[in-house]
Amino acid sequence: MRLLLIEDDAALRDSLARQLEADGFRVDRAVDGEDGLFQAREYPSDVIVVDLGLPKLSGLSLVQALRKEGRTTPILVLTARGSWQDKVQGLEAGADDYLVKPFDYPELAARLRALLRRSAQAGSNVLTLGPLAIDMAAQAARLDGQLLELTAFEWRLLDYLVRHRSRVVTKQELSDYLYPHDEDRESNVLEVLIGRLRRKLDPAGTLLPIETLRGRGYRFTLA
Template structure:
């Protein structure tokens, strides 16, 4: 799962990136509105954390342009303003949620998890696929009740597939959503991570759809 942080306060930007990275997300960041707008307009994100008061281009204008361009990723706006009219303006511009500064990082992470769950059609913090259960709150994966140890990339891959279970996900989509902008992307590594996951969870849970990609097969079955 990939997140964009657009925040001009360098300390807060770094804190957000560290917290989101620590929670298992691939994170890109921008410190001004123009860069943030460009990244959000050209890269696929599962969530954007967007400050309203930005240099070069303000957050409301960014959000309005994204929505006019049919960019549908969930957006949580950050604002130091307490006026209810600013919050209304953000929601009307297309924001999915907002937080007023200062805020607790745990609250932001909880809101981030909720937005990504809703965007993929899940109401609960726990997502199940056969005997495999993903707890998005604790980033904990279990199989038949036993916790499975995963690397950060294995976790991101499994989490993305489980958030989109039942749908075929291409290698290209996985690469775009698992790695941050600066990572040396190679779609061949997806096969490696899939192979590692199949050694840790039932092999038939992740189905290979030849020529198309992968799909979580929650009812079990043979590999295609």
């Protein structure tokens, strides 16, 4: 799971990142609201943790901006203010949960797991797209009733294309989702993955489920 942590307190940010990484999260870090908003837009995450009291752009404004753009990534806000008005304000801005400082890490971890479970359940219906049936919760796909053997990367690629099938997904966007943005990447890795996934989804070459738009990216075509 990829998590974006937006916190200006360096000690807290580093401590949380270490604990989250020990729990299996891949953590991206942002030090202020502007940096956090940029990373949230550029590097897709499974969940976002954001402090409300950020410099340059408040956490509240950041959450509002993401929701206004139609982004549905689960968001947990951290606040040093414990009044009910602040909590309501954060939730009305579009946050999914809140946690008041100071807090113990196990509580944060439990709340994140709950958010991720709810997010998975929200997408747990089996999608039927032509002869392809995709079970988001089980992370499984069937073609004409036959279970497809997909690698973890192939599944993540299919999942992302299907969830964003209403638009063109750029190569950069897919790479940012599949790999940490600070890693070196082979330029042809994504093309190889796309090719393998196409052959598994369309062995006869008749469905053409993934369209390549030259210079723009890819689009999932089955509906």
